[in-house]
Amino acid sequence: MPVRVESSTPSLISGADPKQTTPQACTLLSVGQAFSGTQNVSNNQKDEAWRVNVRIQGLDLEHGYLCGTMEALNVPMADTPVVTFWEGEIVDGKNYNFFTGKWQAAPEEDIRHWTKFPSFAPLMNQVEVDGGKSLDLSNYPCIFMRWKEQYFVNVGTDCGLTIAGFYYVCFSCSDGSINGFYYDPNSSPFQKLELKSTNEGRSGFSFSSYELQ
Amino acid sequence: MPTSASSAIPKPSSDLIARLTVADAAVNLKALRDIKNQIIGNRTKKLSFIKLGVVPHVAAILSSTSDPNILVQSAAVLGSFTCGVDAGVSAVLDAGAFPRLLRLLAHPDPKVVDAGARSLRMIYQSKLAPKHDFLQQENTKFLLSLLNSQNENVTGLGASIIVHSCETIAEQKALHDGGVLEKLIDLLDGSLSQRDASLESIATIFKNNVEAIARFMQPGREDCLNYIIELLKDRNPKTRLLACVCLIVIRNSSPCYFQDIGIKMKLIHSLLELLDSPDQVGDEAPFVFSTLIAEKEELQKLAFEANAIDKLYNHLQKDQLSPRRFQGMLLAFSHLCSKLESCRSRFLSLQVMNIVIDAIKHESSDIRIAACTCLRSVSRSIKNLSAGYFMNEAVVLPIVRLLHDPCNDVQLAALGAISNIVVEFSTKRSIFIGCGGVKELVRLSKSMDLEIRLNALWALRNLMFLTNIMCKEAIFMELTASLLASLVCDPEPSIQEHAMALVRNLIDGCEDSIEYVFAEDAIVLNTIGQQLQNISTDEIGVQGMYVLCNVASGNEFHKEGVMKQLFPRGDDVTRSFVVKFLQSDNSQLRIAVIWAIINLTLPSSPRALDRVTKLRNAGIVSQIKNMVNDPCLDVKLRVRTVLGQLIAFGDGITL
Numbered sequence: 001m002p003v004r005v006e007s008s009t010p011s012l013i014s015g016a017d018p019k020q021t022t023p024q025a026c027t028l029l030s031v032g033q034a035f036s037g038t039q040n041v042s043n044n045q046k047d048e049a050w051r052v053n054v055r056i057q058g059l060d061l062e063h064g065y066l067c068g069t070m071e072a073l074n075v076p077m078a079d080t081p082v083v084t085f086w087e088g089e090i091v092d093g094k095n096y097n098f099f100t101g102k103w104q105a106a107p108e109e110d111i112r113h114w115t116k117f118p119s120f121a122p123l124m125n126q127v128e129v130d131g132g133k134s135l136d137l138s139n140y141p142c143i144f145m146r147w148k149e150q151y152f153v154n155v156g157t158d159c160g161l162t163i164a165g166f167y168y169v170c171f172s173c174s175d176g177s178i179n180g181f182y183y184d185p186n187s188s189p190f191q192k193l194e195l196k197s198t199n200e201g202r203s204g205f206s207f208s209s210y211e212l213q
Numbered sequence: 214m215p216t217s218a219s220s221a222i223p224k225p226s227s228d229l230i231a232r233l234t235v236a237d238a239a240v241n242l243k244a245l246r247d248i249k250n251q252i253i254g255n256r257t258k259k260l261s262f263i264k265l266g267v268v269p270h271v272a273a274i275l276s277s278t279s280d281p282n283i284l285v286q287s288a289a290v291l292g293s294f295t296c297g298v299d300a301g302v303s304a305v306l307d308a309g310a311f312p313r314l315l316r317l318l319a320h321p322d323p324k325v326v327d328a329g330a331r332s333l334r335m336i337y338q339s340k341l342a343p344k345h346d347f348l349q350q351e352n353t354k355f356l357l358s359l360l361n362s363q364n365e366n367v368t369g370l371g372a373s374i375i376v377h378s379c380e381t382i383a384e385q386k387a388l389h390d391g392g393v394l395e396k397l398i399d400l401l402d403g404s405l406s407q408r409d410a411s412l413e414s415i416a417t418i419f420k421n422n423v424e425a426i427a428r429f430m431q432p433g434r435e436d437c438l439n440y441i442i443e444l445l446k447d448r449n450p451k452t453r454l455l456a457c458v459c460l461i462v463i464r465n466s467s468p469c470y471f472q473d474i475g476i477k478m479k480l481i482h483s484l485l486e487l488l489d490s491p492d493q494v495g496d497e498a499p500f501v502f503s504t505l506i507a508e509k510e511e512l513q514k515l516a517f518e519a520n521a522i523d524k525l526y527n528h529l530q531k532d533q534l535s536p537r538r539f540q541g542m543l544l545a546f547s548h549l550c551s552k553l554e555s556c557r558s559r560f561l562s563l564q565v566m567n568i569v570i571d572a573i574k575h576e577s578s579d580i581r582i583a584a585c586t587c588l589r590s591v592s593r594s595i596k597n598l599s600a601g602y603f604m605n606e607a608v609v610l611p612i613v614r615l616l617h618d619p620c621n622d623v624q625l626a627a628l629g630a631i632s633n634i635v636v637e638f639s640t641k642r643s644i645f646i647g648c649g650g651v652k653e654l655v656r657l658s659k660s661m662d663l664e665i666r667l668n669a670l671w672a673l674r675n676l677m678f679l680t681n682i683m684c685k686e687a688i689f690m691e692l693t694a695s696l697l698a699s700l701v702c703d704p705e706p707s708i709q710e711h712a713m714a715l716v717r718n719l720i721d722g723c724e725d726s727i728e729y730v731f732a733e734d735a736i737v738l739n740t741i742g743q744q745l746q747n748i749s750t751d752e753i754g755v756q757g758m759y760v761l762c763n764v765a766s767g768n769e770f771h772k773e774g775v776m777k778q779l780f781p782r783g784d785d786v787t788r789s790f791v792v793k794f795l796q797s798d799n800s801q802l803r804i805a806v807i808w809a810i811i812n813l814t815l816p817s818s819p820r821a822l823d824r825v826t827k828l829r830n831a832g833i834v835s836q837i838k839n840m841v842n843d844p845c846l847d848v849k850l851r852v853r854t855v856l857g858q859l860i861a862f863g864d865g866i867t868l
Contacts, residue, residue: 085596213630
């Protein structure tokens with residue numbers, strides 16, 4: 001029997017109900033989930049990629065918030081893997097839109113980065129108008145985010161590394177993959193982050209949860 | 214020469230009692246005056262006289278005399294005994310003086326009436342005072358007669374009776390319909406004490422009474438409302454506090470009113486200023502502030518912008534805070550930090566935690582509870598949990614100690630805070646385990662008290678989240694498979710849910726941990742399977758299915774173990790709960806099932822084909838095919854994953 005899965009296209013918010021703009025929960029982007037992949041840190045002098053592990057530690061769709069840790073494994077100048085804690089803004093049109101408005105990111109810089117994600121293309125026109133405030137992304141199969149590293153977890157700030165920039169991130173609800181681009185005016189442009197959902201050696205997916213009081 | 218404290222307090226002489234009982238009015242009057250002068254403002258003396266049995270003698274004089282002077286003095290003495298001393302209220306009530314004092318209100322001499330009303334007002338400050346049943350019409354009439362009085366103490370008494378006795382909507386309605394509210398509104402124009410009493414009574418009648426508020430807020434009544442709003446600027450701090458109470462009651466009962474930011478800011482600023490009051494008003498201000506901001510993120514944000522955290526902190530640093538005020542401030546902090554990270558961040562940067570940690574060890578149980586509540590709110594910060602901010606001995610040791618607190622409510626509050634601080638992402642959980650925290654949680658998870666049992670289990674569930682195998686081993690050893698199984702089938706649904714969530718976390722992570730549910734002849738897994746046959750709430754189904762999902766992410770033996778739970782009757786695959794769950798309205802339940810199916814049908818698994826056949830025979834595959842357009846995007850995408858996997862088994866599916 002042929003089966004057709006409908007493709008999702010973004011729509012404009014019809015009413016003023018802000019609830020409908022909250023992205024639906026995606027189990028692959030829930031607390032405890034792990035991702036692994038690489039970040040390309042190449043520049044003019046050399047080709048280089050660091051292996052990266054990410055773990056989601058907190059998620060609050062209502063406030064467009066998520067957070068977690070990022071572990072860079074083969075950082076040349078570090079003796080151990082370098083772990084950072086990051087906080088993320090989910091672009092939901094309610095809490096955050098596509099325009100960053102901080103971290104030295106002008107709207108043109110935002111557009112230059114977002115357009116690197118193919119799934120952003122259908123949103124482009126509206127984003128140029130209002131930053132995507134009027135888009136209903138609740139049923140869109142990708143979740144756009146900004147991840148900003150806040151502190152080093154296991155090394156001091158004198159480790160010779162910087163967390164001054166932030167990532168433009170696109171999560172695919174379909175396969176749980178994450179693509180991102182690091183933006184820091186003082187670093188190499190468009191350092192690409194590529195992560196895949198990992199099941200940590202299991203023959204399948206496993207999920208844990210906690211609930212704060 | 215130094216003297217002992219006890220010898221410094223002279224005991225009331227039995228001569229005094231003799232003077233009260235002698236049949237000489239002048240002697241009686243003198244004795245009453247002596248007593249009054251000695252006990253006024255002196256709690257120790259009051260207690261001493263009460264113990265000596267003075268109160269019944271005074272009550273006897275009150276009932277036997279007709280001399281106005283003696284009536285006034287005896288009423289004053291009785292009132293003084295009750296002022297701020299519950300033992301005095303009990304003694305006066307036990308002596309039968311209450312109805313006698315009430316009778317004084319009908320006395321022709323205004324001085325006697327005033328003395329009676331004063332005494333009764335003091336009695337009504339105590340929770341021990343008798344309740345008036347306003348559903349009886351004559352009681353409402355009596356109340357109106359008090360409110361109509363020209364005497365300030367009598368109208369004040371009427372207001373005190375309302376505040377003390379009016380609790381239910383029916384009682385509020387009886388007072389409203391009986392014209393009491395209108396009278397109270399008139400009294401807003403009265404003296405200072407009448408105005409304060411009126412504000413407090415109006416708040417009592419309005420509390421949760423949407424109907425009365427709606428009538429009050431009708432067009433044409435703006436003057437009265439504006440007047441109350443104006444009282445926020447009154448010179449008298451108590452009036453300002455009561456105006457705040459009144460307006461907050463209206464706002465909390467009917468949130469549709471006071472939407473404009475101006476009035477909200479006025480309330481916030483007024484209450485923060487009232488913290489400066491050195492008296493009872495300042496003690497109560499943080500509690501009233503809490504009622505304003507509790508559960509309301511918008512107001513918490515406004516309060517933060519009004520510098521509330523810093524202002525509260527400045528007050529906390531003052532010496533000799535009354536226990537009541539300290540408790541109120543801790544609770545105000547807990548409400549401020551309950552939702553907003555900006556508040557938590559400011560709270561932590563000011564080092565208020567040091568004060569909270571000390572408060573955890575405070576002698577007052579109310580303060581210990583408030584400290585735990587505050588810690589619970591602040592520890593909702595994932596950022597700080599991740600940094601291991603709360604998992605240190607200074608916090609953990611005293612709070613674990615509270616799990617042995619003699620007061621149940623303290624234990625409960627401690628469990629609430631512990632549930633959060635054990636959500637920890639570094640390796641410092643060993644601090645909690647090392648100080649016996651797990652042992653205590655396991656002990657309390659067997660409590661007969663449902664709330665304690667639930668919260669202990671909640672903490673264990675959170676402690677188990679992403680923990681390493683060594684910690685898991687330590688926790689499981691303490692918990693045991695049989696206790697886990699008994700919690701999974703606890704009569705209380707919320708316990709079942711958290712127990713299953715705990716198991717879900719236990720077997721996440723390292724694949725070896727799946728073996729825990731197969732321990733003791735798979736008692737835990739079998740019990741969960743049995744429970745899933747007949748769930749009482751969807752949430753139990755969700756957690757149970759994630760347990761099966763996590764087991765099914767293991768090896769072939771594990772996957773087959775799950776199949777046994779899905780089809781306990783072997784080849785008889787009919788009536789499986791799986792189809793029912795897939796047809797549920799609850800998308801969380803549907804997605805949990807789909808994930809379990811994904812894990813069972815991974816094409817790379819050697820026995821996946823057998824399992825697919827069984828799932829197909831049970832009607833599960835056809836049900837999944839019906840879900841390709843599931844309204845929940847997550848479900849829809851995962852259904853696609855399943856169907857993609859099934860293609861490998863020649864199911865004739867094309868995508």
